[in-house]
Amino acid sequence: MTHPLPFRRLILSLGLCLWAGTSSFAAAPPADPARAQLAAGKSRFDKLCVSCHGANGAGQDTYGPPLQNRPELSPALIRERIVKGKHGDHAMPPWGTVLDRPAIDALVAYVEVLRQPAATQTAAPLSPFDLADPARIEKGRKRFAKTCAGYCHGHEGVSGRAPDFKGRTDLGPQQTFDTIYHGRTGADVMPPWGAAFSEESIWELVAYLQFLGRQSAD
Template identity: 70%
Template sequence: MNHQGLSPRPAPIRRRIAAILLPITLLSSTACLAVAPPADPERARMAAGKSRFDKLCVSCHGAEGAGKDTYGPRLKNRPELDEARIRDRIIHGKHGDHAMPPWGTVLKEAEIEQLVAYVNMLRQENAGRPAALLTPFDLDDPARIEAGRKRFAKTCAGYCHGHEGVGGRAPDFKGRTDLTAEVMFTTISKGRVGADVMPPWGDALSEEQIWELVAYLQFLGRQQLD
């Protein structure tokens, strides 16, 4: 029969179902991409402040503001340095003896506040007590460990470190408890030269992504070798 000029036939049932399910599928796919929750704002701010301090201030004030035999003064365990004074010195700098550059012309307001938060923490710390590890989230967070696992599988396994950190060209990670979080973060960020050469990932990954890798490596360290 010639159907020319007639109204188009109703769409097949399969096409109708597909049209209904497509938005649900897209929503599910989008949800799967969000593998980790947002970093805790206060922890993230403190960790960012430490990271910026290590890049800009350590050469003058020493690691963790210890200040021993450095150009700049000690910042650790200095209760007399109130928050307003810390902020003013970071923004405007200091002239004269032991001059300090004004970072207010270089850093954004949020970045300055991150530095203020970190230095404010340092000045209240006991100089004889080890500083707490500053990370933007809990390294035992299962969601962060899973994000690190996926990134490890894409960038680290196979050629160098092997599936789940075992059997690659580089030393195994599973069952290792000798690697501290700080060492792992630094090695991933800056790489390593020598016999076990490793490229630096600091320019390719954000600090948060590197910490997720550290979270996964710590998880592997708690597992027993088969």
């Protein structure tokens, strides 16, 4: 069955409109695999290992030994400890029966960073992508406008109930991520968003707030 010419033109026009509409919502570039793995490893470490090894593996007054600045810990030994655990003094559970291979690989990658001498470690945040990526900043801006601007932080992070974000250089990326993820109590109470947003989405919010911090406060 053949369609009249005007009808075929209508179908073609609709198809072009749909194509144009979907192309305008292009996704942000994928996360860098190595950075994403380190970010996942840190997240897993913060949930499972901090109680024994301390924040960032510092190991101060903790049950487990420190992991920072331990170049003698080989990647093979790190993996073995995570998979098989340890008996005796300062016993450690075997995580190989709980975690899958990608999760273990991520933990190994993160501990490998911790065990390096402090002088060789980079100060870059363990985010799954470049926080200066314009596409990620834009996604963070849209999420901020929908979730954060109206009640507490104001349009573009200015003139809200909370302190302005523009021109602020005192908010480090990891500190910002942790505050969004865990929330805050006290005078400046803030709900935790870790259960509502994926970690990648929270890092996009961080990217936007870091962008605001680079703008003039005027």
